[in-house]
Amino acid sequence: MNSFIVKGLVLAGVLIVATLVVIKQMHIDLSDPINLITFLGAIAIAVLTFGVGAKYMAQMKTDTAGGELAEENWDGIGEYKNELPAGWAWSFFGTMVWAVWYFLWGYPLNAYSQIGEYNKEVKAYNAKFEKKFEAAAKDPATLRDMGESIFLVQCAPCHGETGDGLSGKAQDFEQRMSKKQVLAVLKSGQHQLMYPLGAMPAGLASGQQAEEVAAYIAGGMKGKAPAAWATCAGCHGQDGTGNGGTAPNLKTYDETLVTHVLKHGKTGIIGHMPAFPGRFTPIQEKALAAYLQTLKQ
Amino acid sequence: MQSSAALEYDYSVAKLYMWTAVIFGIVGMTIGVLIASQLAFPELNYLFGEYGTFSRLRPLHTNVVIYGFTVSGIFATFYYSAQRVLKVSMGESKLLNGLGYLQFILYLIAATGMVISELMGITASKEYAQMEWPLDVLIVVIWVLWGVIMFGLIGMRREKALYISMWYYIACFLGVAMLYLFNNMEVPTIFFSGGVGAWYHSVSMYAGTNDALVQWWWGHNAVAFVFTVPIIAIIYYFLPKESGQAVYSYKLSLLSFWGLMFVYLWAGGHHLLWSTVPDWMQTMGSVFSVVLILPSWGSAINMLLTMKGEWNQLTENPLIKFMVLASTFYMLSTLEGPIQAVKSVNAIAHFTDWIPGHVHDGVLGWVAFMIFAALMHMATRAFKREIYSKSLLEAQFWIQTTGVVLYFTSMWIAGITQGMMWRAVDEYGNLMYSFIDTVSVLHPYYTIRAIGGLLYLIGMFMFAYNFLMTATAGRKLEQEPQFRSPMA
Amino acid sequence: MFHWLEKNPFLFSVGVFIVIAFAGLVEILPNFAEASRPIKGLKPYTVLQLAGKEVYKKDNCIACHSQLIRPFKSETDRYGKYSLSGEYAYDRPFLWGSKRTGPDLHRVGNYRTPDWHANHMWDPKSVVPDSIMPAYKHQFKNVADMKTAYAEAVTVKKVFNTPYGDEIQPGKAAFEKYYKTIALPEALKIAKAMKNKDVLAMVQQGKIPEIVALVAYLERLK
């Protein structure tokens, strides 16, 4: 009899341990109450089923059938008038009492609401991570890592896991802007990012001049600026970093630029970038910028 | 009590359904193995153009195994065992037998329509209720015919009290009738559009959250009244009959039955946890799911206790093996389900592979095992032949058991892992995994599941062969065996 | 104990029926009126979007995708605000799904674009290399069944008072007019954003491929 139950429990144990090994490999935090309850639930399923199943199997080996037969008989099938198995009957009774109690007293008294629970979860989350966020904001390496994990979840489907823009399907972050993009803006102007300076007027440079500034910007603004850059510097700053956030930084993906793009989205010659208003905290946006900057060659 | 020798039972309708059960079993499980393989190896999506994608084939799998394989098994066992426990032959009433044939023909038409429309993508897109309204109408007719035959036989019965199996068949009939009608309330658009659009198309009477409520009231109870209630009817007849043991306890049968009837219907809310249905209904679904453990286990325990002291039979008779293990898998899925219905656990389990894992504990380990055992038992009586090969049956049992174990352990681990990965955050509170990370990690488990499914399918083919040979080439039996089915 | 009932099949069946029907009455009916109220500003689906929903049903995306964002921080971080009952008021049938082999799509319109969908539906691996989602190339060739979608709009307007304007009327003539003046321009806008030459050419010839309708539907999910 015992050998059966032992085998059943061993089977349950193997399944549970295998589950534990796999989720630990994925860095799952079992102190999270939902994870913990689930894991305990899984243990209960395995242990109870295999344990109780094995108990009845064992009875087939050791016990004998018996009892008083009912007078009826259907196609040769008889029926004993045995009493209910006590464990089963009491458990059934117990769950019924519990259900009635829970529904009439336990549950309404809690005045439970799942949205209320969500609000609590968010509050607890904020309390838990606020300090860590602030600490992270001060450390560039951490910031970059944070940015990477957000990028992989939210941005990689369009920009690619490496940020290369998936051969022209979205912005390629290895370069702030391509020549083509700058030329397009010069030709048509642009007004969608809502910087303090407002619109970028169309036609500020054309022909040879436009070619030159575009090449200069696309090349990462290295070396000597072409003459036509002077027009641009008025708004974008002498060094092209955006004049203290009043116009876009043309040199690199700074925090202001990323914030503006995420808030308003952007449609350009590559395509449309959807806006992500309110989806990220300021520190997460800063982290995204920090990460994007590291993607340049 | 009369002697049963006086009656010549008429199995002609039962036999037809026995064959369709085997055929639909092969088809449905072959598609099952294909879709399982597609998740592990997506290239397999392109074998049959637009008709071969995972998404088109998935409902075909569920519909063929449910409405083809399982329902055929239910009808076959009903037409076989109802006669015997009521002690009345289908042959005694030309009318009832004729209606039985008619029902079978309509059933074949409906099943063909179902397969074709699903392949074409004509679907209401509600799980387990994909069929459009013309098929619904046909199904209602089929169901009504079944009711007429069932109550006709009951009206003619010689056995005063209804045997336990009959309780469950009656419940199956009533439950499905009620649920199917309500869930398929839909408005055919052709009647309103002034002749524009497809004639078979309809819109649901219910919208959004209401539609969800009605759908899962159906969906959950389709499980109850197709995968549970009639399968219990099957085990209550075939296990005692095959083993020659009397049912352990009438009281346990009684309380389990009425407990199951009352509690099952309340539990549907567990498919809608954390959704937009009101909190109290969700809570109701969780609470009643937990209560449901006991009436479910009651039937399983009653059957296991019926086999008390019969270890010999278990080792010597593969049919008994199938049925005893089926009871155990039934216990597994009816404990797993309630625990997945606890709100916190469902937060992880819902939407993951742990649910298909739970499903297949039930359908492979319980439903299909019971149908296999019943079909073989019936074959010896209906064809008056010995089972063709015991060793084949024995081998099938072990191969399929291995298949189920691979299926449920892999999906258990996959589901729990994926559910927890979706929630996981890094030390700064950002989501740790992109969605595709949580897909890639499943590849090995999808592969293991596909292998488990393949083993199960191989067993299905062994069974089909064995069944065919039994029907056509098994040694002729002079006399109907009283209990144990003879096998070579 | 209960033997008398088992000897009376009629009473037995009535008993079973009452016991099982009871729960439905208590659980389902009370909430009916309440849950069908749309949130403020919710517009019914356009016919093009409905045709897209039919494609979603036909190719059975529900097999892998949910449309229900549960109120957990991890889900709202990933997909956006949790779903509200009133957002589904025009969903017949509801398409919440029960399996997330792929991500939730209830707000996918917020963070994906027509040209992304065009790439993704043509070949998911071209944008997500590890994707296991099937490619749906046939949607770029098959013509969407706009008539049935239109029939659906007429039906829900008449039977359920879904607030459509006068442009939705029964009859073939009304359909033709709607198709030319409303559906085609709407489709053209989507087709242009998709940046796929063949698709654009098809719409310019007056035929709407399934993919355009589907993208119109996906874009609507916000």
Ligand code: HEM
């Ligand atoms: C005490 C009995 C049971 C309870 C309380 C129960 C509970 C559940 C729960 C909580 C789910 C998951 C819902 C979700 O989160 O998506 C589920 C799904 C399912 N169960 Fe059970 N279960 C039980 C027994 C069974 C049995 C015996 C079978 C089959 C033989 C079965 C078949 C299914 C199926 C097919 C689904 C999938 C529904 C879907 O498509 O989403 N269940 N069950």
Ligand code: HEM
């Ligand atoms: C060879 C054996 C089988 C294999 C390999 C198999 C495989 C599968 C797969 C891959 C799925 C889809 C899971 C997903 O979307 O992630 C599925 C779903 C399903 N199968 Fe099977 N299956 C088999 C046999 C059966 C049988 C015999 C039945 C019923 C009697 C059945 C009933 C179902 C049901 C109800 C679902 C839907 C579950 C849900 O929506 O949660 N399967 N099966």
Ligand SMILES: [Ca+2]
């Ligand atoms: Ca239907």
Ligand SMILES: [Ca+2]
């Ligand atoms: Ca499902």
Ligand SMILES: [Cu+2]
């Ligand atoms: Cu259920």
